[in-house]
Amino acid sequence: MRLAVPNKGRLHEPTIDLLERAGLHVENGADRKLYAETVDPDVTLLFVRAADIPEYLADGAADLGITGLDQVRESGHDLADLLDLEFGRCRLVLAVPEDGDVASVEDLAGKTVATEFPTITREFFAETGVDPSIVEVTGATELTPHVEMADAIVDITSTGTTLKVNRLQVIEEVLSSSVRLFAREDVREEPKVREIRTALSSVLSADxxxxxxxxxxxxxxxxxxxxxxxxxxxxxxxxxxxxxxxxxxxxxxxxxxxxxxxxxxxxxxxxxxxxxxxxxxx
Ligand SMILES: Nc1ncnc2c1ncn2[C@@H]1O[C@H](COP(=O)(O)OP(=O)(O)OP(=O)(O)O)[C@@H](O)[C@H]1O
Ligand SMILES: O=P(O)(O)OC[C@H]1O[C@H](OP(=O)(O)OP(=O)(O)O)[C@H](O)[C@@H]1O
Ligand SMILES: [Mg+2]
Missing domain, CATH: 3.30.70.120 (Alpha-Beta Plaits)
Structure with a gap:
């Protein structure tokens, strides 16, 4: 059984920490390694970018994965959401310049929205009936309204500091996300999958x-x-x-x-x- 976990970024450490506390000790997991064995001979870890984890599951390269709900929604893959691991909590929001002329979703007709999450953003606007152009960026999304690239952004916020520093205000919540244990639908009932879910859940219950x-x-x-x-x-x-x-x-x-x-x-x-x-x- 292969479990894909974030290889870097903010989700890496808390994920490894949780696995260790659940008794799934990582062996030979030295820096820069792309996979590692665990104390359970049936469980191998794959170190993958958080955004790529849904694809690894959908392709069958991994059976289980730990990543943000936002990443799974963005991938469009239909995966089993087995357990909320209660970290990486954030919101995907639609935000606009504080002193601009956009105050509601309707004001975005004919305008441009920048995001790292084009799929989720398109789905969101499809439901509103407003159809702005979507510009895809891979970071620093908060800058785009200040350099006339976009009129609004759809981006992650947790403390709200980045939005505030960039004089942006939230006008809608698009998605509330946290890190979850995901599985491919065809393996969700397998005994090993249940065992891993129980082990992770037992750590959360003890918290x-x-x-x-x-x-x-x-x-x-x-x-x-x-x-x-x-x-x-x-x-x-x-x-x-x-x-x-x-x-x-x-x-x-x-x-x-x-x-x-x-x-x-x-x-x-x-x-x-x-x-x-x-x-x-x-
Ligand atoms: N500010 C935040 N607070 C809480 N959770 C966040 C925040 N930013 C991102 N996340 C969650 O963490 C996931 C991965 O984000 P993070 O920025 O750590 O990784 P990354 O951008 O993939 O890293 P890198 O670009 O270095 O590979 C996001 O998809 C989201 O679920
Ligand atoms: O509400 P806050 O607590 O300020 O957090 C929000 C910021 O955190 C994330 O960026 P990150 O730090 O991951 O940088 P990145 O854009 O390089 O991925 C996200 O893209 C926001 O910019
Ligand atoms: Mg990031």
Missing amino acids: GKRYLMMNVPEDRLEDVREVIPGLGGPTVMDIADGDGTVAVHAVVSERDVFETITEVKKRGASGILVTEIERLVK
Whole structure:
């Protein structure tokens, strides 16, 4: 099974980091290598440009891929969107000069729009019934309205800084994107694909969660139970020679940890331990 991942750019590091945390350790993945083996003999990584990943999947050169939804939409390929990996969040927006004469989509009739995403942009305008000319660029799109190349742009924004610096304002959102695990439709049900999806999902489920362990006098157990927000009920275990004390383990949200500790202590808990969770398979 081949998994295509971004070879550089902002998506490379978080992708490798996620694979490592999911236990899919990358072997011999030295810089400049175009592919690498993983700890799983059945999974090979291909290092490819984020924009090319959909094509690799559609061609059958790779079975799975990690890239932005924007890239898959732009490619026009029909791929299975298996899991939102919750990074690379951005919006594709239609933006115009702050002090210009375009204030709405309708004002773009007969005008020009510059973009790195011509397919998505054409689809967007096809739905509006307005038909501007589309100029394709491969970067620095925000410059084009200032050099009379375009009247508007369709480009990525996340913090909004680049638009602001270039005195551009958003008039429409075209697409909301994030990085996802994609598969070719014909392999989506394969056991190995499910296994990889579960491993990645378990890392996301563990994010922001802590494992809480404590000793509780048996006769206070119900009081303690009441204040543990937990994922399902807590696990209660007998302690050998516990002398009326049981061990209580629970998964709680990181933001609830402080208050939970205060509350369980009040109710007689002792020996409280908090640890990080690497993965949580539901
Ligand atoms: N400012 C941003 N904030 C969040 N996500 C972004 C941002 N810019 C791009 N992305 C996401 O990252 C993907 C790849 O963008 P990035 O600029 O890292 O790679 P690239 O342009 O392909 O890199 P390179 O041109 O160096 O190969 C985009 O398709 C989008 O999904
Ligand atoms: O809203 P912001 O946080 O300012 O981010 C938006 C900018 O980020 C991306 O550019 P990138 O840094 O990838 O440069 P590139 O055009 O060279 O790919 C995108 O094309 C925008 O220009
Ligand atoms: Mg970029």
